[in-house]
Amino acid sequence: MVRCPAALPTDHTPCPGPVTITVLDADNAGADGCEHHAARLLAVLDRGRVFALPQTPAGAAHRVFKAAAPQDVRLHRLADAIVTPPATPR
Incomplete structure (x- = not known):
């Protein structure tokens, strides 16, 4: 079974969708x-x-952030976590 690179070694669940995040x-x-x-x-x-x-x-990045965050995380952290791609190092 091929899984995405984000799958943790201890997580044996299959990928339910394509690599998008x-x-x-x-x-x-x-x-x-x-x-x-x-x-x-x-x-x-x-x-x-x-x-x-x-x-x-x-909305995919938002869904991932929401699924990963504890229920008591304040909404202002959402803006800190959803970012644009990092700049390429020079």
Whole structure:
């Protein structure tokens, strides 16, 4: 079974959809993944960020952020987590 790069080694669930999301950690290391695995990866990161790939349907990054966040997270953090692609290092 082939799974997306965002799937954690301990998560044996299959990918329910295509790779549409990139999750970045605090050091800008990242992995592309399906919404399901991207949300699980984002949930375990400290200061993780998420953005949608170009072919992604509208609202995908928001769905991933919402699925990964605890229910008591304030809405102002949403703007911090949904970002544009990182600049290419020079």
